[in-house]
Amino acid sequence: MSERKTSSFRVWLRNALLDADARIDSGLFRLGTGTVRAAAAYSAFMERFALTGFKRFLVGMASEGFTLGTAGIIAVLALALPAFRETSDDWLKRTELAVTFLDRYGNVLGERGVRQNDTVPLEDFPDYLIKAVLATEDRRFYEHFGIDIAGTARALVTNARAGGVRQGGSSLSQQLAKNLFLSNERTIERKIKEAFLALWLESRLTKSQILKLYLDRAYLGGGAYGADAAAKYYFGKSIREVNLAEAAMLAGLFKAPSKYAPHVNLPAARARASTVLDNLVEAGFMTEGQVFGARRNPATPIDRRDIAVPDYYLDYAFSEVKKLVETLPKSVSERIFVVRTGLDPNIQKVAEAALDQSLRQFGKDYKASQGAIVIMEPNGTVRALVGGRDYGESQFNRATDALRQPGSSFKPFVYTVSLMNGYKPTTIVQDAPICLGNWCPQNYGRSYMGSITLQTALQHSLNTVAVRLAEKFGRQKIVDLAKSMGITSPLTLTAPLPLGAVEVTVIDMTTAYAVFANGGKSVYPHAVVEMRVGTGDVVWRYDRDAPQPVQVIPPSVINDINPMLNNVVENGTGRRARLEGIKVAGKTGTTNAYRDAWFMGFTGNYVGGVWFGNDDYTSTNKMTGGSLPAMTWQKVMAYAHQGIDLKFIPGVGDAPAPKLDQAPTPLDVPGLEATSRPITLSPRSAERLGRLERLFKEAPPLPPTPGGPTAMDARALPARTN
Structure with missing residues (x-):
């Protein structure tokens, strides 16, 4: 019975599959x-x-073109999307960062940023200034839709004939888009973003609004943003008061302020x-x-040659x-x-003068320009x-x-x-030839000293010893230490790393x-x-808000390395950096070719x-670190240490510094009546005065005494007698 059921199921399954x-x-x-x-x-x-002949060719070209x-x-839209992310609903009302800087004594140094000035309406700008800007920057401003196709084509032809850039093809709207949202990099991507943002600006603002923004936001050199700020900086007057000659000079600054700034190159x-x-006549x-x-x-x-701005x-x-x-907090x-x-x-001032005079005196001989x-x-x-x-x-x-x-x-x-x-500084190391693969470093004098102490090796800046040490203890440890000490640029783990074959900045090395x-x-x-806001409230202070220091090198190691660096200056390659009566530690550096x-040094x-x-x-x-850099360092530090309480270098102590071989050449410093530094407050004294200032500002006013004068009414106080 069961066999019959099985057979019938198989038949059914076969028929279903068929x-x-x-x-x-x-x-x-x-x-x-x-x-x-x-x-x-x-x-x-x-x-x-179906088409044949020339008609078919045209249709095919049109299809391919489409x-x-x-x-x-x-x-292009994909490239332009990042530019639109720079915009926001409140971009027109957004206030730019504006900072007034003071020196350590509270004197005004200068300003940076864009301080928007909307107090001068467009109709108050001199007519000839507006015409001068339009004639030079965008004559078809009121005719195009944000991109001047005819002007761009004309600029391309002119530049092609001249074999270089002679005319700019950007419209005024494109220049404003760059000033508001983009950088000055010269790339195709930036030009695409600039074009789309120009169209975006034209769709949201009137021509007069675009022109006003352009006149207010453009950088015109000397730290001045906008025509009114530039007029006050260069001519000491409001933009309303400039004459035609001054307006022409201002209009010439929009494209290249650093090149045509009158206080730099009149x-x-x-x-x-x-x-x-x-251009005014031609247009x-x-x-x-x-x-x-x-x-x-x-x-x-205005003659600003005597106005030194750092x-x-x-x-x-x-x-x-x-x-x-x-x-800062969102508040x-x-x-x-x-x-x-x-x-x-x-x-x-002394640092600027020392750099300039060193290059004037020795720059040609050493073939150094910066x-x-x-x-x-x-x-x-x-x-x-000094940059x-x-x-x-x-x-x-x-x-x-x-x-x-x-180096x-x-x-x-x-x-x-x-x-x-x-x-330890007295540990014996070997100064002998060494090769890592095909690389065989040599010492500066192409000679070897054999068995020497670690201190002697650093004093003579021996390359082979530095390479051996790096191989023994690992280049990664060197990189980790350098970064913990303040080096922020990438450090590649290559064989020449211990010889300074990496790229760093001066500020990082000084740190x-x-x-x-x-x-x-x-x-x-x-x-x-x-940092204070306009109301005087402190929003950031170094001693309160900066990262707290941590010990990255044990004090025992500092007590070993600093005397070694002091020995480099007193007996090694850094002798020209010595100071009269002041201990100095440091190291010279010279790179290949x-x-x-x-010269890096410290007291x-x-x-x-x-x-x-x-x-x-x-x-x-053949300029080495022990020549012009050490000499320049010595000039600046000799001045900086006058009139202050001298401190000792950790680990070096108060042993007297050796006398100089010869007196340093005095500096001629513009803006300083004398090259001897006036006695100044120590950092601790300056900080205490700063704290007293903050306490006085933060203290609540004294309550008035019954029947007596208030704390704020100085006129009611009795006259002081001696």
Whole structure:
């Protein structure tokens, strides 16, 4: 019975599978024949529209063009999307960051940021100023839709004929978009973003609003943003009061303020103003007779040559403020701050003069054209910073942004790792040939000293010993220590690492050496000491809000490494950095092909880093760290240590410093009546006075006494008698 049921089930299953197979086969057959018939019908239908010859070529090109154009639009939109993320609903009302900087004594240094000035309406701007701007920057401003296609094409043709950039193709709306939302980088991506944002601005603002924003937000050199600020900076008057010659000079600044700023290059500024007057006549906005007087009597700006502004320092401080603002509580909505810095104006002037005079006197001989200096206290307060020879010629800050190889000035990190792992200054090491693969480092004199102490090896800056130490204790430990001491740039684990074949900045190296000077504690480098809002309330203070220092090098190791670094200055490669009666510790640094020369040094009071070289990385004429950098360091520090309480270097003690071989050459410092530093308050005294100031400001007013005068009514107080 069971066998019969099994047999019938098998028959049923077989029939079911055969039925399914038949249905699938017939369905696929009908689908195939139907598809063939449909394709044939479609082909027959499309044959009615078949083209041949030239018509077919045109249609094909149009089709390809449509396809490629669609793909291009999609790609351009994808590139433009990041630009639109920069905008927001309140972008027009957004207040830009504006900072007034004070030196350590409370004197005004300068300003940075954009202080918006909407108090001058567009109709109060002189008509000839607006015409001068439009004639020079965008003559078809009121005719185009944000992108001047004709003007762009004309600029392309002119530049192609000239073989370089002679005319700009950006409309005024595009320039405003760049000023508001983008950077100055010259890339295709930025130009695409700029074009889309220009269209976006045109769709939301009137032409008059765009023009007003452009006149108010453009940077015109000298730290001035907007035409009114520029008029006050260059001519000492409101934009309402400028004459035609002054308006022409201002209009010439919009494209290249650093090149045509009158306080930097007056002949170039006047030549540019003459071009603007030509543009006014060429555009038909004014006649030759109307501009004749401006040609005969060109504008004369205020003489600011004697007004020393530490621009490199202010740039560094402003970048620090930008970062600090992001860390403030959300309750702080202010964007206008008064910031007290750690800058010592006299040390700053001496540092600038020392750098300039060193290059004037020895630059040609050494074939060196640039340099940088950073002076800070062992706690990280930056007292002076020079980022280059001339801020007017180049605003690039070589003290904070230039990545250069430190050479042998990097070796103290290697020796410190050795000391942290059991070595002593008296430990015997081998100065002998060594090869790592195909790389065989040699000493500066191409000779070897054999068995020597660790201190002697550092004194003579022996390369082979540094490489052996790195191989023994590991390059990773060296990198970790350097980063904990303040080096922020990437350090690659290569064989030449212990010889300084990495790229660092002067500010980072100075920060790292400050760890040696303060006894081994981490350092927070800072120009900003205190930030206040317009009401006077303190929103950030270094001693309260900055990261607390931690011990990164044991005191016992500091007591070993600092005498070794002091020995480098007194008996080694850094002899030219010695100070009369003051102990100095430090290290020289010279890179391959003499591209970079450093001296990094410190006393108990100050830490300083000096670099010399060339921006294009060309070699100097055998300049070493013990020559011009050490000499320049000595000039600055000799002045900085006058009139202050001298402190001892940790681990070095109060032993007398050796006498100098010869007296240093005196500096001629513009802006200083004498090269001897006036007696100043110590940092501790200055801090105590600052605390008293805060206590007085934060103290509540005294209650009035019955029948007597109030605390605020000075007129009611009796006269004081002696």
